[in-house]
Amino acid sequence: MSAGQALRTDAATRQRYDTLYDACPHGLVQQSSCWADATAPLGPDDAIFLVAGDGDQDFAGLPLYLYRHAAGNLITSVPQAGPLGGIFCRPGLDAATRRAAFQSLLGRAVALSLEHDCIALTIISDPFQQDDELYREHLQPQLEFENFTQACMVDGLVREGRVLPPASDKRRNVRRHLRRAQEFGLRSWLCRDDDEFDRWYQIHCKRHRELGAAPLRRDLLSNILARLGARKSAFLVLAAAGEQIVGGCLFVHNRIVGDVFIMSMDSDFADAGTNYFLVEQGLLEFHRRGVKIMNWQSSSSRASGVYAFKKQWGSEEYPYRFYTRIFRDVSFFRDMGSVQMARFYPGHYVVPFGLFDEDDGDVRLFRKL
Structure with a gap:
């Protein structure tokens, strides 16, 4: 061979x-x-x-x-x-x-x-x-580094056009936040132009500054959306309250596996269930595109709030490793x-x-x- x-x-x-x-x-x-x-x-x-x-x-x-x-x-x-x-x-x-x-x-x-x-x-x-x-x-x-990702099965969450998290106390929490998003009148669509992208990217930068983290570069995110989007392998879900964009999530995928690449919301609308709404809309779009596995990517620790957020959607851990040969x-x-x-x-x-x-x-x- x-x-x-x-x-x-x-x-x-x-x-x-x-x-x-x-x-x-x-x-x-x-x-x-x-x-x-x-x-x-x-x-x-x-x-x-x-x-x-x-x-x-x-x-x-x-x-x-x-x-x-x-x-x-x-x-x-x-x-x-x-x-x-x-x-x-x-x-x-x-x-x-x-x-x-x-x-x-x-x-x-x-x-x-x-x-x-x-x-x-x-x-x-x-x-x-x-x-x-x-x-x-x-x-x-000579070297191995083990990490983990969290992932959930899309077909197990989307039924008859609705997202239904696994039965548990956490499921009630998800439903509560989704009801809140409905009460706030949040609506969603897939990003259509550079102006909408820039409005979301400003939110991304603001949120990362609040978290003390460096924002991802605009050219990386815009290029992923443009290049992969042209192949129907990426989309940016936007959420708005009235005419104001309050959050967005960039998703990428091949045929079976899709990734939650980066999600950013305006912290002023945290109580509106914005992140829950974005995940719901991303799952629905993945289901329409035939994606079977939604990969959340890794979390900083199992004790973090981010890990818990992913867990309540029925996500399970999958290990992966960095294998390094040094010279x-x-x-x-x-x-x-x-x-x-x-x-x-x-x-x-x-x-x-x-x-x-x-x-x-x-x-x-x-x-x-």
Whole structure:
């Protein structure tokens, strides 16, 4: 089995990758070549798309991004915000073919890392596939970082055009907030133009300032909406009270899996059930588009209010991991330090921050060297 390389500038080989991706309904939107186009303004990454096949048919693909820096180059499977991805496979592969595809793709990824004098290679796994043993066997990572996402089944929540959370005390809380949104007269629609987008983005910036966090860049969000929206793979639900936009949520998706990418509401309308209303409308739109899994992405901790908010919609945890093969001694990264690393490689995962602890860190977070 061979692993080919397709660069973004090579239309013929990119088409080969896209054809494979389109044949994989469980693929994540972050694994598409369009994701590279959407995140391109943040740069400067060179997108590399690998495919593995037997000559007659391609079986699996892997997106990679090469980030160049004087301190050492870096390859990762997904840069910037929304880090999911890794290898995707054509449905129905037998175990031997799947194993051979992982061996081919990961072997090529390591070879590219050596060719480009990289300090590290990180592949991020798909939380809905659980291919951990294949990554460990064929990447042989020295470091692992485990995270989790929360996700719920769309069909289990949407029935006869209505959103019905699972029966529990929390279900009554959801219904109470949705009734409040109705009482406030909130209405929704999908963003139609730049003016509506800008009105929502101002809310996004305001809310992040209130939370003490840096807003996501406008060009990233607008590019995701424009590029993926043109392929019917992204939409921005807006909520308004009267003529005033009071919140919005950007959703992205492929065919089976959809993500809640970023949700922002005007805090002046928190009591109007705005966030609950946005989730309800997003679920309804996902259902209309045939999306089966709504991925909330990760939370800062299981004790956070954000985690609890997602849980009350019937969300369950799905683990995923950052598998890192390093090409320098561990002292190289410790001498660089986490602060300087963040400055050299903004928006990119390099190694687990646990590596910078005085000891080897929490063994649950990464494999000891």
